[in-house]
Amino acid sequence: DQQVKQNSPSLSVQEGRISILNCDYTNSMFDYFLWYKKYPAEGPTFLISISSIKDKNEDGRFTVFLNKSAKHLSLHIVPSQPGDSAVYFCAAYNNNDMRFGAGTRLTVKP
Amino acid sequence: GAVVSQHPSRVICKSGTSVKIECRSLDFQATTMFWYRQFPKQSLMLMATSNEGSKATYEQGVEKDKFLINHASLTLSTLTVTSAHPEDSSFYICSARPAGAYEQYFGPGTRLTVT
Numbered sequence: 001d002q003q004v005k006q007n008s009p010s011l012s013v014q015e016g017r018i019s020i021l022n023c024d025y026t027n028s029m030f031d032y033f034l035w036y037k038k039y040p041a042e043g044p045t046f047l048i049s050i051s052s053i054k055d056k057n058e059d060g061r062f063t064v065f066l067n068k069s070a071k072h073l074s075l076h077i078v079p080s081q082p083g084d085s086a087v088y089f090c091a092a093y094n095n096n097d098m099r100f101g102a103g104t105r106l107t108v109k110p
Numbered sequence: 111g112a113v114v115s116q117h118p119s120r121v122i123c124k125s126g127t128s129v130k131i132e133c134r135s136l137d138f139q140a141t142t143m144f145w146y147r148q149f150p151k152q153s154l155m156l157m158a159t160s161n162e163g164s165k166a167t168y169e170q171g172v173e174k175d176k177f178l179i180n181h182a183s184l185t186l187s188t189l190t191v192t193s194a195h196p197e198d199s200s201f202y203i204c205s206a207r208p209a210g211a212y213e214q215y216f217g218p219g220t221r222l223t224v225t
Contacts, residue, residue, distance in 0.1 A: 042219060
């Protein structure tokens with residue numbers, strides 16, 4: 001039962017443009033959402049998060065948007081840089097239980 | 111802050127032997143630690159959740175007698191893969207969550223190869 005879904009396994013973007021990574025969830029009880037970035041052979045690194053009481057959280061080049069009615073969140077990276085190339089996982093929390101999406105591999109081309 | 115270490119980073123062992131992986135939160139106390147497994151080109155699979163001083167909660171399909179988890183202190187959790195087989199070869203990642211926080215902080219992972 002995949003409660004958190006990232007339907008795009010990969011995304012390719014030109015350097016300087018916007019990267020938009022999407023995530024959908026099915027459990028309306030999730031109350032906190034996070035994005036992690038992962039390089040090969042390393043553990044994930046926390047990037048940004050958002051509480052279910054908000055619809056937007058911004059941190060530098062990274063902005064997370066939450067649409068609770070659609071059960072959808074997205075991560076915007078602007079401007080995208082080659083160093084942003086990695087796998088991005090979204091995660092959702094419900095009562096001490098965190099579930100990850102399958103990840104989206106972002107490639108930012110110079 | 112919020113650094114999590116794992117040791118060893120890589121281990122190669124023979125089939126039938128046991129391997130212990132350590133996970134430490136270096137600059138915070140972690141009431142809860144998590145163990146994940148990642149297969150090539152796949153997502154993180156939660157194996158178990160451990161709370162300090164109590165038994166770990168295993169996810170469905172994860173053999174608790176094969177993957178022994180001990181969370182003896184607020185900064186240390188260990189995963190022991192017992193009687194390892196080649197199919198146990200994988201990338202194992204731990205994470206730790208500070209008390210009262212949502213964020214989990216991940217270790218760098220351990221690459222286990224069973225020959």
